[in-house]
Amino acid sequence: MNNVQSYIAVLDPGSSNLILSLGYKDDMGKVNIVSSKSRPIDTEIRRGVVQNVDQVGLMVEELMRELLRDLDRGCSIDRVYVGLNLYSTQCIDSSEKLNLNSQELITEEILSELFDDAIARSLPENKEMIAHFEQEYLVDGFPCLNPKGERPDSLEGRYKLIAARTQYMKNLENSLSNAGLKDCRNILGIQASAEAVLSEEDKNKGAVVIDFGGGTTSMCIYKDNVLRYVCVIPYGGKNISRDLKQLNLSFSQAESLKLEEGTALHYTELMKKEALNKTEEEIRFFSEPLHDDKEINEIVVARSEEIVENIWAQIIYSGVEVGKIGSGIIICGGASKMDGLEDLLRIKTQMPVRKADLSCRLSSSCRVEFQDPAYAQTIGLIMLGEKGGCRGPLYSGQSKEQPRQATLPMEELEEITQKAPQKRPKTEAVKPDKKNKEKLISKIGNIFDDLMKQGDY
Incomplete structure (x- = not known):
């Protein structure tokens, strides 16, 4: 049993590269990325949205086979954490009020009921919630972060709902299902990036995290240890x-x-x-x-x-x-x-x-190449993920083969049939x-x- 390691599999479906990585957190909470494989993206994913369900599914399946070969012995990926950066991501302000008349003790069940009512009132029909963040509660009009145990006359909950178009979510779900992945846990991509680049002090003092990708630019704002705002700009x-x-x-x-x-x-x-x-x-x-x-x-x-x-x-x-x-x-x-x-x-x-410093999140045995800012979301997904989705032999510190370098993506589909101009000298x-x-x-x-x-x- 001591020779078995529990890994975390994470997927970054970007508009330039599709990246599947396998890693774990050591006893100090540091991340070690065992292996990472990628495929260049052309028109299969645009602005964070899967356009070609079948092709993306085949790519993910190929990446899984390459990734597992690095472990030398048999294991399987049962769960994967997926970072979402869809351009249609919407940040919705939501609130709901409940009159209690000082008769009921506020419990977890009451808070859940309050949140469910807020979702029913605020979430558009064609949207699917991918994350939510409690902003604050008002207990008899006074701000409170945790009202459990109180007996107020009124309770109001304020939330940020992060939602995306249902059809876009289904496209991603279907492509991963085609690759044989049934247990896919969606995590807001910019939330994962923020987890990798921000300290607790940053979250408390207030910070803006900007993840510049190929097809989208994602942004979130933290203040007082709460995620206050999220947006995805369809440019990269x-x-x-x-x-x-x-x-x-x-x-x-x-x-x-x-x-x-x-x-x-x-x-x-x-x-x-x-x-x-x-x-x-x-x-x-x-x-x-x-x-x-x-x-x-x-x-x-x-x-x-x-x-x-x-x-x-x-x-x-x-x-x-x-x-x-x-x-x-x-x-x-x-x-x-x-x-x-x-x-x-x-x-x-x-x-x-300032530019993000990822070195403080990585274990000393992790390869230097993963300090590249392009891996911020991957590192954050591993930090937020729970171990147990993939079990295999202990990592020896050397992968069977070096990670495959992604080539430059082609432009649009119609350009495939065009003859590429001869590359001009730099001078x-x-x-x-x-x-x-x-x-x-x-x-x-x-x-x-x-x-x-x-x-x-």
Whole structure:
């Protein structure tokens, strides 16, 4: 029995990569990821929503087989924790009041009844609740976090309900069922990311967690150890790559260009930063970037600023007083690695901003690669998961094979039949039609409004 380890299986169905991981928590509560496998996503999942149920099911099935081979001996995955970042995620304020006339003692049953009434009143018919968070109770009008044991005249419960479209949830459920997974526990993706990147002090002082993904950008706000607000913006790193395709590039070329040369800061801001570190003599010979570099920068910045502006609007809309968010903004996710993103957020929000440090959550034997901010949700899912969903031999510290590196995803389905342009050398910039430049950048600002009209906001 001492040779058997209980593992936790977690799935991150992202819009860029589908990631299935196996890990456990040691005696100190630290996470050790035994193995992690991924598949690049093209059009099978868009903005966190499963579009091709059969194909996603086949991908998950393949990942499971690869994952279990790493353990050398036979075991099976009976339960998996799934992170949800659907673009249709909605944060609903809900409250319900109960008159007790000082006759009844408040029990757990009464609190459950109060919550059930709140759901029945507030949850739309085409939505399914994926999480809920108690905000506070009012006992005879006075705030209270735990009213059990009191005998008030009235009791009011206030909640945040996190819901998504029922059809989207069914798509995910069916794809996992096709892969042979029957026990799937859904967890709000941004809640998992926050669990990985926030300390208890951060949650108490107040913090904004932003997970920059490929197809969506998720955000949540904690204050006084309670999750106060959640939103999912239907924009991510892949949108920037799509914008760069307007420079006559393939999606893979645009993705490479974004990673190599992209920055979220406008070149004028970069020039200001450069000037601060130069002498007057050096500034005299310091020139603006080349024309083609300006083109690239303006496209990347236009989309980056749009995403950040929407994040800021959501922070204001949340109702949490900005001045009381003591720990500021913490960013994670694969797209958070873009150069200049921290600075742009700091400029737009006037709040302290830092990148997530995942090393403090991982055991000393966990591979360094899992400190990448793209694994924040995976680590958080393991932290929130319960052991027992997968049992196998003790982890020896070495996997049978190294994790498979995800390749760059293809763009849209119609691009498969198109001949990819020859990759241009880094020194040669492709010049777009100058007449279309202004039109392109103006269009970028309008896309979000059109997309929101099609969504579920």
